[in-house]
Amino acid sequence: MPGYKAHLTGGTVLAAGALAGAFFLEIYRPDPFTGAALLATACLAALFPDVDTSSKGRGLFYGILAVVDIALMIMGKWQWAAILGLVAMLPALDNHRGWTHTWWAMLLVPAAILGTAHFALHPPMQILAPFYAAAVVGYFSHLALDREF
Template structure:
């Protein structure tokens, strides 16, 4: 199992790989179309989302990963409130606290969680506007990649690939 530093590096690597793959998709144009973010913010969001979801499975225990995760969520939540996106801030807060309601290495480390847990990244924006769907799908991919990196480094995707503390 990787420690929080390993998961941060894994999240960055997953975000970098995904951002590289997204160079063939005009991510910044999708964000502009949604009137959501500027060019650099759209790509920065890919890294932040990948990082959050790389740390997410370990949020269910008192750890450095939990501290980092909740500080990042706090900053994003403040920015959402600042921009008047109160519903999005509420959804983020609700979803962020789910893992602490269960025990460590429970459902947060299941392979199915890698696909299902990030679904609100797509579904919540879709509630507000179909224009948000293309960029939401891009951000969903970043979330899945970040989550995948966590499970990979913990040896839950491929047993031979396991980073030890």
């Protein structure tokens, strides 16, 4: 099975390709900060299915989430920090290669996270939809590299 470097690379390449395609086809043209946030989202989603094991990918995933969570708290964005904390706990709900390695989790986990954010914080779906797509693309790259399809 691929390690965290392969999953990060796969998520980055697939997400960058999707983002470049959307940009050049004039479907979606984010500003540079949003584009970077979308790539980061895809990379974290590419690591997500394996964070239920003791690995370097897990350390990287939780290290990034901890920094982002602290930054959100410093900025007073407590609700976003709480949602992120909930997301961080999800993989602990089952064994490795359990529900986190399924096609339906690839679709439902990002939907549940962004749905919670939408209903709790009310950002427009037009803002959240690209992040959903980025998370699904990153998650898909993980499952494809693990040959789960």
